[in-house]
Amino acid sequence: MTTILGIDEIKLAECVGLWLAEGDSKSNLEITITNNCKNIIYYFHSFMNSTFQKIRPRIYIYKTDKDNFEKFELNNVRYRYYKDNRANKTYYIYRIADTKLVKIWHKLVEKVKTKKYLYSHILRGFFAGEGNLKEGSHNNRTVRISQGKPNNFLEIMLKELNVDFRFSERERSYVITSRKNWSILAQKRIADLHPVKKSKFWRIFNEFKEWHYSHNFIRNNILEHLDEPKTSRQLACEFSRGQGRLQKVLTKLKRENKVVNYRIRSIDYWVKR
Numbered sequence: 001m002t003t004i005l006g007i008d009e010i011k012l013a014e015c016v017g018l019w020l021a022e023g024d025s026k027s028n029l030e031i032t033i034t035n036n037c038k039n040i041i042y043y044f045h046s047f048m049n050s051t052f053q054k055i056r057p058r059i060y061i062y063k064t065d066k067d068n069f070e071k072f073e074l075n076n077v078r079y080r081y082y083k084d085n086r087a088n089k090t091y092y093i094y095r096i097a098d099t100k101l102v103k104i105w106h107k108l109v110e111k112v113k114t115k116k117y118l119y120s121h122i123l124r125g126f127f128a129g130e131g132n133l134k135e136g137s138h139n140n141r142t143v144r145i146s147q148g149k150p151n152n153f154l155e156i157m158l159k160e161l162n163v164d165f166r167f168s169e170r171e172r173s174y175v176i177t178s179r180k181n182w183s184i185l186a187q188k189r190i191a192d193l194h195p196v197k198k199s200k201f202w203r204i205f206n207e208f209k210e211w212h213y214s215h216n217f218i219r220n221n222i223l224e225h226l227d228e229p230k231t232s233r234q235l236a237c238e239f240s241r242g243q244g245r246l247q248k249v250l251t252k253l254k255r256e257n258k259v260v261n262y263r264i265r266s267i268d269y270w271v272k273r
Contacts, residue, residue, distance in 0.1 A: 007051055007108070013118040014193055015047050016109050017125020020153070029097060031105050033129070036091040038072075039195055040128055044094060045074060052101060060093040119157040120188035126154065128194040132173075133201055141204050143176040143185060161188065179208045219249050226259060229269035 018040065019025075022033040033044055041059065048055055057077050062084040072079060084091075112118055127145065134142040145154065150167050154174065158165050163184050165176045176185070182205055185191075191201035218239055225238055232250060236243040250270050253259045261270045 009112075009115075009118060010121050011047050012051075012108065013112050013115075013121035014125035014128075015044055016112045017122040017127075018044055018129050018193075019105075019109065019125075020122070021126040021129030028102055029099060031096045031098075031102055032093065034091060034093045035129060036089050037128075037194055037196065038092065040193070041092045041094050042074075043193070045077070048096065052104075055096050055098065055101070057094060057096045060095070061090065062087055062093070063090045064088065113153065116160055119160050120190070123154075123157050123161070123188065124190055124193050126157075127190050128197065131191065131194075131197060133191075133197065133204060135204060141177065141182065141208070143182065143190075143201075144171065144173040145176075146173045148172050161185075182208065218246070219253070222246075222249060222253070223258065223272050226270060226272040229262075229271040231267060231269055235270070 018033055018035070019031070022035055024030075024032045031048075033041075035041060045057060048057070055076075058080065059072060059074075059077055060080045060082065061072075062082050064087045065083070065085060112122065130146040132144050132146065134140075134144060136142070147154065147167070151174075155165070158174070158176075161184055163176060163181050164178065165174050165181075167173075168175050176182075186201075186205050191197040218241065222235065222239075225235060232243050232246045235246045235250075239246065250259060250261070254261065257273060259270050259272055261268050263269070
């Protein structure tokens with residue numbers, strides 16, 4: 001386990017991500033996060049309590065008319081219960097009022113943000129706070145990260161991980177699509193901190209049937225695979241596509257005099273001209 005000032009780096013980075021997404025970075029009086037998942041509040045508290053000790057947090061619980069009040073079982077924590085008729089789901093605000101600790105926390109946050117190898121862990125915490133998943137018609141699968149306006153540091157992290165994205169002002173979110181990007185996020189376990197989002201992310205990801213290449217991707221890249229003779233079956237395996245699809249592309253390229261084919265024992269081989 002690697003550490004920063006004796007603190008577990010991964011847990012610190014995840015909690016920094018949570019705070020960057022759901023906290024109040026302008027406050028010099030308290031450390032605050034807001035989330036609608038009880039497990040996330042427990043996780044953040046567990047880290048803060050074990051790392052800094054002698055903290056006296058408060059948890060504000062805002063319930064809807066439909067939900068019952070949930071009891072927390074945390075020592076040395078003060079609770080406040082409220083009703084929020086506008087809320088769709090019960091949510092929690094976790095607060096630690098300690099000006100000295102706030103200064104320490106801000107320094108830790110800035111230190112973590114300089115370490116590129118922690119970006120995936122920061123992003124995991126960020127997604128637990130502001131991430132969501134959307135399914136639509138025509139197998140549309142979208143990862144979204146809510147932000148009222150473009151977030152420079154979030155973009156730096158996504159670019160470092162080679163994730164393609166766009167910012168939608170209408171949706172007030174970063175929008176991420178395509179299996180290539182989903183695969184990167186899956187490899188980094190981007191949704192694993194939040195139990196509900198984790199379950200939904202992996203269900204959607206496992207529904208991908210094949211890579212979705214951009215228009216003319218195979219046509220534009222197949223010649224690089226034909227420096228030596230290959231069958232359409234071999235090429236189909238390399239591109240993870242049906243043999244018939246590859247044969248259509250090869251036939252068009254043959255008409256354009258870019259490839260030639262020959263037959264040996266009833267098997268067609270293709271090679272670049």
